[in-house]
Amino acid sequence: MNGGAPPLADALRLAAAAWRAFRAGTSLDAALDQAQGGFVAIGTSHPRLAAAAKDIAYTAVRHLALIEALLHKLAHRAPEPAAAALLAVALGQLLAERHAAYAVVDQAVQAAKADAATRAASGFVNAVLRNALRRLPALRPELEREPAVALNAPRWWIDEVRRAEPARFAAILQLQRQPPPLVLRVNVRRAGVEAYLQRLRLEGIAATRVGPTAVWLHEPRPVHDIPGFDAGEVSVQDAGAQLAVPWLELDPGMRVLDACAAPGGKTAQLAEAADRLTIDAVDVDAARAARIEDNLGRTGAREHASIRVCVADAAAPQRYASGRYDRILLDAPCTASGIVRRHPDIPWLRRPADVAQLATAQARLLEALWPLLRPAGRLLYVVCSLFAEEGPQQAEAFARRHADARPVPLAGVGKPQLRLLPAQGDAWRQGLPTVHDGFFFAMFEKT
Numbered sequence: 001m002n003g004g005a006p007p008l009a010d011a012l013r014l015a016a017a018a019w020r021a022f023r024a025g026t027s028l029d030a031a032l033d034q035a036q037g038g039f040v041a042i043g044t045s046h047p048r049l050a051a052a053a054k055d056i057a058y059t060a061v062r063h064l065a066l067i068e069a070l071l072h073k074l075a076h077r078a079p080e081p082a083a084a085a086l087l088a089v090a091l092g093q094l095l096a097e098r099h100a101a102y103a104v105v106d107q108a109v110q111a112a113k114a115d116a117a118t119r120a121a122s123g124f125v126n127a128v129l130r131n132a133l134r135r136l137p138a139l140r141p142e143l144e145r146e147p148a149v150a151l152n153a154p155r156w157w158i159d160e161v162r163r164a165e166p167a168r169f170a171a172i173l174q175l176q177r178q179p180p181p182l183v184l185r186v187n188v189r190r191a192g193v194e195a196y197l198q199r200l201r202l203e204g205i206a207a208t209r210v211g212p213t214a215v216w217l218h219e220p221r222p223v224h225d226i227p228g229f230d231a232g233e234v235s236v237q238d239a240g241a242q243l244a245v246p247w248l249e250l251d252p253g254m255r256v257l258d259a260c261a262a263p264g265g266k267t268a269q270l271a272e273a274a275d276r277l278t279i280d281a282v283d284v285d286a287a288r289a290a291r292i293e294d295n296l297g298r299t300g301a302r303e304h305a306s307i308r309v310c311v312a313d314a315a316a317p318q319r320y321a322s323g324r325y326d327r328i329l330l331d332a333p334c335t336a337s338g339i340v341r342r343h344p345d346i347p348w349l350r351r352p353a354d355v356a357q358l359a360t361a362q363a364r365l366l367e368a369l370w371p372l373l374r375p376a377g378r379l380l381y382v383v384c385s386l387f388a389e390e391g392p393q394q395a396e397a398f399a400r401r402h403a404d405a406r407p408v409p410l411a412g413v414g415k416p417q418l419r420l421l422p423a424q425g426d427a428w429r430q431g432l433p434t435v436h437d438g439f440f441f442a443m444f445e446k447t
C-alpha cells in the first residue's frame, strides 16, 4: 500500500456510504466510522482513505442544500438512495473544485460500477454529472437565490438563527459554511505563546495569535504533525472555548466539578490552570468519557491535579459527588448552533423540538448541580449555542429561581454573561479572541 492519495473512486464510495447513513439521521462522524468499518471488512483499505472520504463528505455537507436542489433539477427521475448518495458527494467535489471536473466524473462512474447497489445506475450517474458540468454556471446563481440554498441550512434553522441574531444571521450562516480554523491552546505550563509562535515560524508553519492562549494555524494538518501536540504543549481547542477555564479564577487546592467533561479539553485545561486541584470529571457517555483519559495522559494533567473521571448523569450527584465544590463548570449539552463550522451536519440532524428539549435538559442539570456548590463558590454555565433559550433566557430563568445565585462579572468583560458570535477576525492584541466559534457564558456565585 503506498502512502500517496487513495483512489478517488474509493474515497467517493466510502463517502457515499456515509452520506446515506447521515441523510437517514446518523451524525456524519458516526456514519463515516460505520462506513469505514464496512470497507475494512471487505478488504478495501488505504491508510489515507478514511481522511479522504471524510473530507469529501464534509465538503458535500457544506453544499448540501445546493446539491439537493441541483439533483432535483438535473435528474429526470429521483435516483435510488445509493446512486443519490454517490451523486451528492461527487457534486460536492465538482462544486468545491477540488479535482479536475473530468476526474470527478470518471471516478464517480468507476465508483458506481464497483458497487452492486449502484452498478445499474452508472450510466445515469455519468449523465447527471455531465449535465451538471454543462449547466452549473447558469444554475448555481439561480438556485442560490433561495435563502436555504445560499445559507445552506433548513428553513427552520435559518429562522432560529435569525430570531437569535436578526441583524447578523446571514453573515453568521455564511461564515459557518466555511471550513473551521485549526486553533490551538498553548499549555502555558509547558510553553510560552510567543515562544511557540517563534517555533512555528522556524518550522515554516504559518500561524497567528488569535487569543490570550490561542494560536491559529493557517493550514489544517493532522494533529500528530502539529509541533508539540504529542508532548502536550498544545491542544486543539477553539479560542472561544479556551475562555471558560480562566474565568473560573481557580486557586491552588480547589475542588472542581467538570460536570459535562468529555472529551476532556477543558478538564486538561483546568489541571493546567492552578496547582493541586481536585477535579471530578463527569460525563454520561462512556465512549466519550474514555477520550478524557487520552487527553489527560497526553497533556500530563495528573502531574498537577488529582482527577477522577466518572461515567454518570451529572444530574444524579449521589453517583459521583464526594462533597461540595469550590467551582463547577457546566459545559452543557446544547444544539451546538455555535459550532456549525466544525460540525456542518448539525443543522441537518436537529429537529425544531430539540431547542426546547435541550433547554429543559440544561435547566435540569443546573438545578441538580447548584446544591453541590459551597457558599461563595462559583458555577460557570457554558453552551456552544447562539439560541436565546439555551443562553440568556436560561441564565435569567435560573437566577429567578435561585435567590442565592448572584451573577458575577466575567474577568475582563465586566458583565456576568457573554454571547460570543462566530468570528474570523484579525490578529489578537488584547481582550477577547478574534477567531472563534459561537458560545454563551454565564457566571453565578452562591451567596
Ligand SMILES: C[S@@+](CC[C@H](N)C(=O)[O-])C[C@H]1O[C@@H](n2cnc3c(N)ncnc32)[C@H](O)[C@@H]1O
Binding pocket: 259, 260, 261, 262, 263, 264, 265, 266, 267, 282, 283, 284, 285, 288, 312, 313, 314, 315, 331, 332, 333, 334, 365
Ligand atoms: C459540550 S460537550 C462537553 C465538552 C467538554 N467540556 C470539553 O471541553 O471537551 C457536552 C458533553 O455533555 C455530556 N452530557 C450530556 N448530558 C449529560 C448528563 N446528563 N450528564 C453528564 N454529561 C452529559 C455529553 O456526553 C457531552 O460529552
